[in-house]
Amino acid sequence: MKKMFMMSVPEDLEEVIDILRSKQWLLSAFDVSDDLLYNPANFIFFRKTEGIDYRLILDRNIFDYIVSSYRKPSEESHRAAIALVVFCQISDIHIDASMALHENLKIPGSSLNESLEELDFFYRVDDSPYIETLIQYAIGAKSSYEINSEMQKSKKLDEISDWYDKYEKLKGWDSLYLIMLKIVDIYLSKHKTKVKLRLLLEWMYKEFRFSIVASYYALILFSSKRPKRMMKYKETASLDIRKKQISNMTWDLFVCDYYIKQLKENQQDVEILFATADKALKELVSFFVKSSICENPWNYFREYFSTPNDFQLVETLEKSNHFTGPREFEGKYFKNPYQRYILIDELEIKLGLKRTATNSC
Known part of the structure; x- marks a missing residue:
């Protein structure tokens, strides 16, 4: 009945x-x-x-x-x-x-x-x-x-x-902020688009640590499917504006990471919705949701993307699972406990977000 x-x-x-x-x-x-x-x-x-x-x-x-x-x-x-x-x-x-x-x-x-x-x-x-x-x-x-x-x-x-x-007390924000600084740094470089994702993945492997959400974010950013206004950082903007732009992009990454974690940790009798007026962010979150709930994300990526360059990016991401060599991050800890803040300092100076190095480490 x-x-x-x-x-x-x-x-x-x-x-x-x-x-x-x-x-x-x-x-x-x-x-x-x-x-x-x-x-x-x-x-x-x-x-x-x-x-x-x-x-x-x-x-x-x-x-x-x-x-x-x-x-x-x-x-x-x-x-x-x-x-x-x-x-x-x-x-x-x-x-x-x-x-x-x-x-x-x-x-x-x-x-x-x-x-x-x-x-x-x-x-x-x-x-x-x-x-x-x-x-x-x-x-x-x-x-x-x-x-x-x-x-x-x-x-x-x-x-x-x-x-x-x-x-x-957690390091979630600092870690995603650091990765976003590196993403912007590589995005502004003169390397070919198909090389940029590999450079980020190699940097995460050797210098920092892997983030699945950041990897997927970069995959979208460097592809032909990048949503309008996803790249919010403008080199010609004032220092204060550029700081806000980096923070805003980090929040996009943070929200994607937070929402996916909430879905994975969620109880069966609770369903979670998301609401935003930011079209680019909504498109990103939708991509993350669909790629996380399907049995094989690689098959989803191959259906989602459409150009030869995009497929090369997917292949590059897939190959990152087989990286080998020395790393700064071993087990659950960095060799240098201040590694995160050293890298933040270096990238903020390189991007002109900070004029001199600090002694915060």
């Missing part, structure tokens, strides 16, 4: 969904059509019948749209962001904004307290019981909406504060 259920929805929900769907911000780890991905009934059905919980990892750009929508004159992006909040409320999807928080904390001048205050306000929007005002704002019928002004300081803030403190 087929399982049936009934659900009541707000009158203007279809218009809200159309607004959100036109943005194409959502990404699922599963190959589903837009008709299913942007249908609240689909999420409610599987929650009620299969016990599936849904979690949405939110990128910083949409987080900013949501927070600024309450304080600034409304724009299309603001309304679409509130449409996403409505969609998640109706679909019973939990929005996880911890990544957006962490990204903001990497911006020079940001503080943990200010970021947590911003996150608290986000929760007041996300948990607003006045969904009709959110809907009317999203469809352009009103210029404002009501938030949850009665909500006490959420325990989530303490949890994320603790999470941030623990995460700062």
Whole structure:
């Protein structure tokens, strides 16, 4: 017997969904059509019948749209962001904004307290019981909406504060930042494109350590399938702008790495979605998801890419599994415990991001 259920929805929900769907911000780890991905009934059905919980990892750009929508004159992006909040409320999807928080904390001048205050306000929007005002704002019928002004300081803030403190002790960001510096360095070199990936892989093997996510990222970057605006670094920009560009590219890599790890470590009864307004990042995350869930990524690469140069890049990546020779990284440790920071220093100076070497090592 087929399982049936009934659900009541707000009158203007279809218009809200159309607004959100036109943005194409959502990404699922599963190959589903837009008709299913942007249908609240689909999420409610599987929650009620299969016990599936849904979690949405939110990128910083949409987080900013949501927070600024309450304080600034409304724009299309603001309304679409509130449409996403409505969609998640109706679909019973939990929005996880911890990544957006962490990204903001990497911006020079940001503080943990200010970021947590911003996150608290986000929760007041996300948990607003006045969904009709959110809907009317999203469809352009009103210029404002009501938030949850009665909500006490959420325990989530303490949890994320603790999470941030623990995460700062890890080397994940520093490692990906270093690899991104090297990727940009090689990208700007005069070597032929088909050689650049090999140079990066050899450097990771000899001088640092392998990163599957960084390898796949470089594979895309040096190929004919590179998304527009994937390379954000501009040599002619000012020093401050170039630093932000490198940081932004590192975040693209970090988000891809984080999302894939979340999918692999995830419980069977939880499905994770991703939302970003960055088209290049969405395309990258989609590539990583598809290559990670298929049985043979090499077959996927050969289907995804199309030019002889691209196929040479795939072959180069495949051959990197057979590299031999001395390495700086042996077992779980570097021969020199300061290797990561020595390399960061050297590359920042080479790229003109730092004028002189520091003594931080």
